[in-house]
Amino acid sequence: MNGSGTGASGASGTSGAPAASGTSGTGELVRRLGLFDAVTIGLGAMIGAGVFAAFAPAAAAAGSGLTAGLALAAVVAYCNATSSARLAALHPASGGTYVYGRERLGPFWGYLAGWAFVIGKTASCAAMALTVGAYAWPGQAHAVAVAAVVALTAVNCAGVQKSAWLTRAVVAVVLAVLAAVVVVCLTATTATTASTATGAGPGAGTDVTFGGVLQAAGLLFFAFAGYARIATLGEEVRDPARTIPRAIPLALGVTLVVYAAVALAVLHVLSPDRLADATAPLAEAVRAAGVPALAPVVRAGAAVAAVGSLLALILGVSRTTLAMARDRHLPHALAAVHPRFKVPQRAELAVGTVVAVAAATVDVRGAIGFSSFGVLAYYAVANAAALTLTSAEKRPPRAVPVVGLVGCLLLAFALPPSSVVSGAAVLAAGAAVYAVRRRTRRTGQRTPVRS
Numbered sequence: 001m002n003g004s005g006t007g008a009s010g011a012s013g014t015s016g017a018p019a020a021s022g023t024s025g026t027g028e029l030v031r032r033l034g035l036f037d038a039v040t041i042g043l044g045a046m047i048g049a050g051v052f053a054a055f056a057p058a059a060a061a062a063g064s065g066l067t068a069g070l071a072l073a074a075v076v077a078y079c080n081a082t083s084s085a086r087l088a089a090l091h092p093a094s095g096g097t098y099v100y101g102r103e104r105l106g107p108f109w110g111y112l113a114g115w116a117f118v119i120g121k122t123a124s125c126a127a128m129a130l131t132v133g134a135y136a137w138p139g140q141a142h143a144v145a146v147a148a149v150v151a152l153t154a155v156n157c158a159g160v161q162k163s164a165w166l167t168r169a170v171v172a173v174v175l176a177v178l179a180a181v182v183v184v185c186l187t188a189t190t191a192t193t194a195s196t197a198t199g200a201g202p203g204a205g206t207d208v209t210f211g212g213v214l215q216a217a218g219l220l221f222f223a224f225a226g227y228a229r230i231a232t233l234g235e236e237v238r239d240p241a242r243t244i245p246r247a248i249p250l251a252l253g254v255t256l257v258v259y260a261a262v263a264l265a266v267l268h269v270l271s272p273d274r275l276a277d278a279t280a281p282l283a284e285a286v287r288a289a290g291v292p293a294l295a296p297v298v299r300a301g302a303a304v305a306a307v308g309s310l311l312a313l314i315l316g317v318s319r320t321t322l323a324m325a326r327d328r329h330l331p332h333a334l335a336a337v338h339p340r341f342k343v344p345q346r347a348e349l350a351v352g353t354v355v356a357v358a359a360a361t362v363d364v365r366g367a368i369g370f371s372s373f374g375v376l377a378y379y380a381v382a383n384a385a386a387l388t389l390t391s392a393e394k395r396p397p398r399a400v401p402v403v404g405l406v407g408c409l410l411l412a413f414a415l416p417p418s419s420v421v422s423g424a425a426v427l428a429a430g431a432a433v434y435a436v437r438r439r440t441r442r443t444g445q446r447t448p449v450r451s
Helices: 035-046 049-053 055-090 097-104 107-136 138-157 160-186 210-232 240-269 272-277 281-288 292-326 345-359 364-386 399-413 417-446
Strands: none
Touching: 035 160, 035 210, 035 240, 035 292, 049 055, 049 107, 049 210, 049 240, 049 281, 049 292, 055 097, 055 210, 055 240, 055 272, 055 281, 055 364, 055 399, 097 107, 097 292, 097 364, 107 138, 107 292, 107 345, 107 364, 107 417, 138 292, 138 345, 160 240, 160 281, 160 292, 210 240, 210 292, 210 364, 210 399, 240 272, 240 281, 272 281, 281 292, 292 345, 364 399, 364 417, 399 417
16 A cells, blocks of 8 residues: 555554544644754654763674774664655654554554564663663662653653753753763873773774674664654654654754764773773763763763653654554553643553653663664564655655665664564564454454344
């Protein structure tokens, strides 16, 4: 199905499920976000805690090949963003790739994408919440994480416009902190540069393997994936056919520039081995650059960044939950839209509750790999859906979704084995649930009604 005639409310109901427009008494969302708001929400999701945490495990995997891993992650992210932007313009409904997969590939692939996104991004939410706690109050990280989830869920329930305003403030603070880190590290004198002090340049003695670069790219993709938040808010963006295709590449381009600058700056003062061992890489970098007084500021910036990421993540997961609830893949009660604030408040509260429980129990490093696997599977479906676009639908060059699809699968299976096994098991469980529900529904339809 081409689906090019899908209206602003979303689906044409190819799956036989209720349409995604929310016309069955659940209400519709309101288009309040312009281009600047959409870009800001994407930046808030991407330029978040990932830039403060992801470089360490990536350096452990790739060594001095860290920048190559960053470039590879950026290429895959660009392809995913291009495919997602074109699909979002045609299907501007809440749910992102859940909607695209359903409309372009069939109900199962849409469901699997939604399942991968909700599960993977719930793990991301827990990781971001724990990052807030680790930087703000290390001794009470789990308690602070739960409190952050509760507070941000309340903000989201008050309306998407309030969430956009808060995200603007978060992005401004984080960019200021990162700019300070880059300037301090790149202007550090030779005497204070850690790699020079140890008698070796960045990357000296570090083996670089293709598998390590792939694994680093998969881990760094965790930090790039926030542009999905723009697509999942498609039902709340003004003029989505024009706004979303502009907002996604703008947000991704700014993020790539920031990440490349930070990576080069950190590697200028830290060897890959020292970067890999750092629990707070950017704080360690400014200390190595001879400005230890800036370290507390970096820690505060990391906490604020994690808040911004968590805010945007909860927004995205709740909108995909809303779309799946409308199609009854999740409890239909979650499809309700608040009559005053025009947000999926029940979905927000349900997501917030699950994330709060996870934040109280999970490990942050394991959550990053698990999340990356789920999100890469989600974008693999997006690229496969983009391959069905016609020239009349302004499809991107064929190489873009092909490279995106192959890249997503390659990076997903290059992740640490524990992440691959757990992620594949969760996807398989989701597919099994879908099969059981479909068989049960068909059996119910064939059962004759006795008088």
